[in-house]
Amino acid sequence: MAAINLHPYTELFKCKDVKGGDLAHLDREKLLAMGIKDEFHQAAMLAAIAELLNKIEDRQTELSEAPESNNAPAQGFPHSLLQHSFSSLKKCDKCNKYLRGLFHQGFICTTCGLVAHRTCVATGLVSCSGKPLDEGRNSFLQFRSYFGQGLCVQFKCSPTTPAPLLLVKCVKALEAIAKDNTSLELYNIYSATPPADQVNKLVKIIDSDINSLDLSSASAVTIAGLIKKYLRELPDPLIPVQWYDRFLEAQKRKSDEECTSVLKQLLEQLPEHHMSTLHFIMAHLCRICQMEFARGNKNPPAVLTQVMCHIFMRPPWDRIIQVVYNTQAHNRIIEILLMHCDWGEVVPEFASAPAIPPRKVSGRMGTSLPIRVSESSSHSEKEKKMELQDAEWYWGDIKREVVNELLNNTVDGTFLVRDASSKGGEYTLTLRKGGANKLIKICHSKGKYGFTEPYKYNSVVDLINHFRNVSLSQYNTSLNIKLQFPVNRNNQEEEQAILERTDKLKTKLEQIHKSLVEKQKECERVSKDFNETCQDVQTRRLSLNAFRELVRVFEKQTLIQEKFQNEAQPHEIKTLEVNAKLLKQRLGLMIDSCEQLEKNLQSRQAYNRSLERELNSLKPEIQNLRREREQFIRWLLQRGVKQTEINNLINWNEDDTIAEVETDVDSMPHNEQASWFMPDSTREQAEDLLSGKPDGTFLIRKSSNKPNFVLVVNCNGTPNHCIIHQTEKGFGFSEPYNIYPTLLELVLHYATNSLEIHNDLLTTVLKHPVGSINASPSGEGT
Secondary structure (H helix, E strand, C coil): CCCCCCHHHHHHHHHCCCCHHHHHHCCHHHHHHCCCCCHHHHHHHHHHHHHHCCCCCCCCCCCCCCCCCCCCCCCCECCCEEEECCCCCCECCCCCCECCCCCCCEEEECCCCCEECHHHHHCCCCCECCCCCCHHHHHHCCCCCCCCCCHHHCCCCCCCCCCCHHHHHHHHHHHHHHHHCCCCCHHHHHHCCCCHHHHHHHHHHHHHCHHHCCCCCCCHHHHHHHHHHHHHCCCCCCCCHHHHHHHHHHCCCCCHHHHHHHHHHHHHHCCHHHHHHHHHHHHHHHHHHHHHHHCCCCCCCHHHHHHHCCCCCCCCHHHCCHHHHHHHHHHHHHHHHHHHCCCCCCCCCCCCCCCCCCCCCCHHHHCCCCCCHHHHCCCCHHHHHHHHHCCCCECCCCCHHHHHHHHCCCCCCEEEEEECCCCCCCEEEEEEECCEEEEEEEEEECCEEECCCCCCECCHHHHHHHHHHCCHHHCCCCCCCCCCEECCCCCHHHHHHHHCCHHHHHHHHHHHHHHHHHHHHHHHHHHHHHHHHHHHHHHHHHHHHHHHHHHHHHHHHHHHHHHHHHHCCHHHHHHHHHHHHHHHHHHHHHHHHHHHHHHHHHHHHHHHHHHHHHHHHHHHHHHHHHHHHHHHHHHHHHCCCCHHHHHHHCCHHHCHHHCCCCCCHHHCHHHCHHHCECCCCCHHHHHHHHCCCCCCEEEEEECCCCCCEEEEEEECCEEEEEEEEECCCCEECCCCCCCECCHHHHHHHHCCCCHHHCCCCCCCCCCEEHHHHCCCCCCCCC
8 A cells, every 4th residue: 555655544454454355355435445535645545446446447559650759759758757646537648547645646847737646757758748748738828826835945044934825824724713712622623524625625726826725614524734735745745755764863862861862863964945844843743732731632643643653754755655664663763753843832731551550469460560570479379360350451252243342443552451261360451552453462371471482570460560661562563552541440331330220321322212113214215225236326327328329320321411411512502401300409418418417417416415314323323222232131141031022022024134232042952053153065955944934044054265264144035145254363253353262152152143144144143053953954063
């Protein structure tokens, strides 16, 4: 992604666990579901993937006749090339392939409008004609954009003009909004994706007349997006590329004080315009930190540094892939610059780690100093267990899916500890780093704990306390981070639930379930409308193409008619004139119909996109309601309320798509493996067994691809085949869910949890083993 200039989305792809094999299946809907809403960004990614898969369009021949050399013909002119960030997909006029990436994609000639990759420019272009290549390029003749120009040509450094006018206007407007609206989460303003249409509208105003720019009606996210766009599209970033290696070398100092000293020396060497602009932006970020701190958020601005680390600095384009390996270094540089350098604003004293409440057994848990191993050497195993049970970050025996949910959208440094799935007295530390979850096994031997041998900590609590003050880089060089923010097991919602009356919990559960059913029905309606409009748009597009072809036929007939009319005999002229008039009338009608159909198509496409947006906004709402419902069901079960009572309370059988609760697994027919395990069944035999059976009927057979298995389950009236992977960790449909020690445990889990998490079309649980409906066939268990 770095090589094709898509590195801003690298962490998102990591977080979503997108593998190389998944690229071929990505489309606009999947990208939208991942949170990539900008249509241009979607198109750029899909075009790059298409080129990677060798599915690019056949090369056009519009420039194939021209010689590709630096030796321009005598009548030619050199190109006036300008590096530019395009906001829509463009093709290179030399190689006819799409320009890659989201910004700084290539060059444009301000005279003829020629567009080219950097590599194509380097290998030679046809000479400039001095006029537009075609009529559609007229807009490039006087091409000058406010964006993409060097800082040295945009302003003169002085106390009254510390930065380009656009940055001054945007910073002033953004800080005014932040002061007026105290409910804004200021760090998230810079991490949010701004609406592309609003940003593009402001860009047009800026390019035409920067002085007419009015930001009074713009949102904070849009203004922050403008700031990021301007800084990102600078031909040389705030920290120029020629200083890149020196800054990287400076951050290798282990001591923050030593690193700060070297960075300050480097800052003094930066060009005047770059240093002035950097000082202006850093002072702005300091004020943002002050306002957020005053609102009660004492955490360090990790989100800000993560967003800015690739905007403020990057390697030269020929080494751009280094951003992949140097992300951690970028983060540290920007963090030290922000927190330890003087920008004329006071940086708040952020909490290095949230305070830990006192424990029943040990009062030293609240200290911020490293815990010496010798202090807990007298602990018995029982005391250690009590101490661990008392730790706010210890969650006991919870599933990995729950952990992923708890850490979703949290900042780097967030962590918790749970029992290891091996059940051998070991534990798993899950840490948020780089937008993804890192799993670290805590081992023990002879009463000592640690990550790797030799184990030297007397308890898990001692180990965690140590790494709350010391970086994990001594254990793993890629984990240069401390355990900063524990996920508190005793959260406020749990405490409120404990104090709440059972009847109120039941009422709340009914309300949540009702809202969920309503949202699901709305989702079904929108989905149906969306599918119908997709079909309608496709039909109208085909009709429009047919009309356009018909118009071309009539235009050809008109030319033929004129030719015959010019060559006609005197006695034929009158008849031909009548025919010509009739032909022109019909051609006019066809053109009118074509234009009307095109307007209708555009209207339907706009409606279709609005349905798509609505559909994608409903899905997370439904997921949140499901989680809330599961939470209340869990609380009621803990109060001793029977599962059957809960089912009756919310009319469970009325909605088969949302059954994801615990049931009495001991009494389920699923425990009889022979009722669903058919190892020797073929694909055809399995489909015959499930034919005519209700949705949720299933069996498991052996896969031809050993050692895997195949789940065959009826859903929406048809059998669906799903590969079950057998790995060292266990059975499952995909990572990270390959965690079930046996097929029976996998079946029992999905008997009460929907398969929809793996496939949106499989809105069912494993309800009926095929053998519990048929006369029980013979089969062997695993």
